[in-house]
Amino acid sequence: xxxxxxxYILEFKxxxxxxxxxxxxxxxxxxxxxxxxxxxxxxxxxxxxxSVDDRPDYEEKLQxxxxxxxxxxxxxxxxxKEFPSIQFGVEMAFKSLESKSPFLLFPSxxxxxxxxxxxxxxxxxxxxxxxxxxxxxxxxxxxxxxxxKIGAIDFEAELELLSYIRSQFSKDVIELRVDANGAFxxxxxxxxxxxxxxxxxxxxxxxxxxxxxxxxxxxxxxTPLPIALDEELIGVFDVTDKKKLLLTIKPQYIILKPSLxxxxxxxxxxxxxxxxxxxxxxxxSALESNIGLNAIAQYTYTLGNKMPQGLGTGGLYTxxxxxxxxxxxxxxxxxxxxxxxxxxxx
Numbered sequence: 001x002x003x004x005x006x007x008y009i010l011e012f013k014x015x016x017x018x019x020x021x022x023x024x025x026x027x028x029x030x031x032x033x034x035x036x037x038x039x040x041x042x043x044x045x046x047x048x049x050x051s052v053d054d055r056p057d058y059e060e061k062l063q064x065x066x067x068x069x070x071x072x073x074x075x076x077x078x079x080x081k082e083f084p085s086i087q088f089g090v091e092m093a094f095k096s097l098e099s100k101s102p103f104l105l106f107p108s109x110x111x112x113x114x115x116x117x118x119x120x121x122x123x124x125x126x127x128x129x130x131x132x133x134x135x136x137x138x139x140x141x142x143x144x145x146x147x148x149k150i151g152a153i154d155f156e157a158e159l160e161l162l163s164y165i166r167s168q169f170s171k172d173v174i175e176l177r178v179d180a181n182g183a184f185x186x187x188x189x190x191x192x193x194x195x196x197x198x199x200x201x202x203x204x205x206x207x208x209x210x211x212x213x214x215x216x217x218x219x220x221x222x223t224p225l226p227i228a229l230d231e232e233l234i235g236v237f238d239v240t241d242k243k244k245l246l247l248t249i250k251p252q253y254i255i256l257k258p259s260l261x262x263x264x265x266x267x268x269x270x271x272x273x274x275x276x277x278x279x280x281x282x283x284x285s286a287l288e289s290n291i292g293l294n295a296i297a298q299y300t301y302t303l304g305n306k307m308p309q310g311l312g313t314g315g316l317y318t319x320x321x322x323x324x325x326x327x328x329x330x331x332x333x334x335x336x337x338x339x340x341x342x343x344x345x346x
Contacts, residue, residue, distance in 0.1 A: 040097025151183025284310030
């Protein structure tokens with residue numbers, strides 16, 4: 001058994017704004033395992049300044065992983081605890097290697113093209129008119145759940161955008177989620193949540209920065225709208241620490257990004273704890289290429305969560321891997337008549 005890795009730079013079709021800055025490119029790495037005549041591929045993707053494994057020794061650890069691929073997926077997962085994106089890439093690559101097709105990781109009615117996964121339509125930060133145009137585009141595309149990133153432009157302007165959506169569509173027609181990416185300060189967060197709650201939002205993701213457990217606990221207890229932890233889960237490796245975090249903060253939801261929390265196994269640990277504590281959850285991609293998105297989508301379908309998931313990022317790039325994943329009428333579908341085109345597996 002041999003393994004090699006490749007770096008790949010994804011190019012955004014248009015600069016995409018978050019409260020942490022504007023994204024123009026996205027780095028990712030592919031691990032390819034070869035065993036006899038078979039090949040498996042996995043994606044290791046980090047988000048700069050956000051991923052806990054955004055470290056100077058990242059590629060050194062990728063090379064170490066390839067050199068020690070004979071250890072197998074379970075031992076490597078344990079050895080790579082501080083590198084959740086590589087954990088995920090390794091899990092994906094082994095699953096790919098063991099499958100009938102390198103991209104058919106979790107066969108189901110989704111991969112058969114019979115059923116789809118409901119997803120939210122993502123609205124990126126930008127000038128008010130740009131955001132309004134995105135909203136209209138998503139509504140025209142048949143989305144009934146919209147997620148809007150907030151915290152970068154003037155808060156009152158963001159409220160006006162939410163007011164505009166609600167003036168056109170009630171909460172029974174369009175579900176609205178917002179993602180602050182930790183943009184609010186602990187001092188003004190509750191006041192902002194009170195204003196946001198008047199627009200009948202489904203939830204707000206990470207209103208204040210991660211690492212402020214007591215402040216977040218207080219906010220989750222007093223909040224007028226449900227709070228979903230996102231960045232808060234990053235860098236929490238031990239199951240005991242995960243449970244302690246959820247017991248302390250008691251959020252209404254958690255959001256699971258496999259590339260940031262240790263792949264399939266890490267995601268399953270969080271889900272088991274959340275369900276034990278009656279905390280809601282959904283799964284979101286983290287700007288992976290279609291290789292990673294495919295694995296996340298197939299896995300997510302097997303979990304049976306009927307809420308809209310955050311899996312609509314496949315169309316962001318000019319140079320994404322060609323794949324059968326298609327967004328249609330607010331859902332992600334697997335279009336079986338379309339083919340994959342991945343040179344690494346030729």
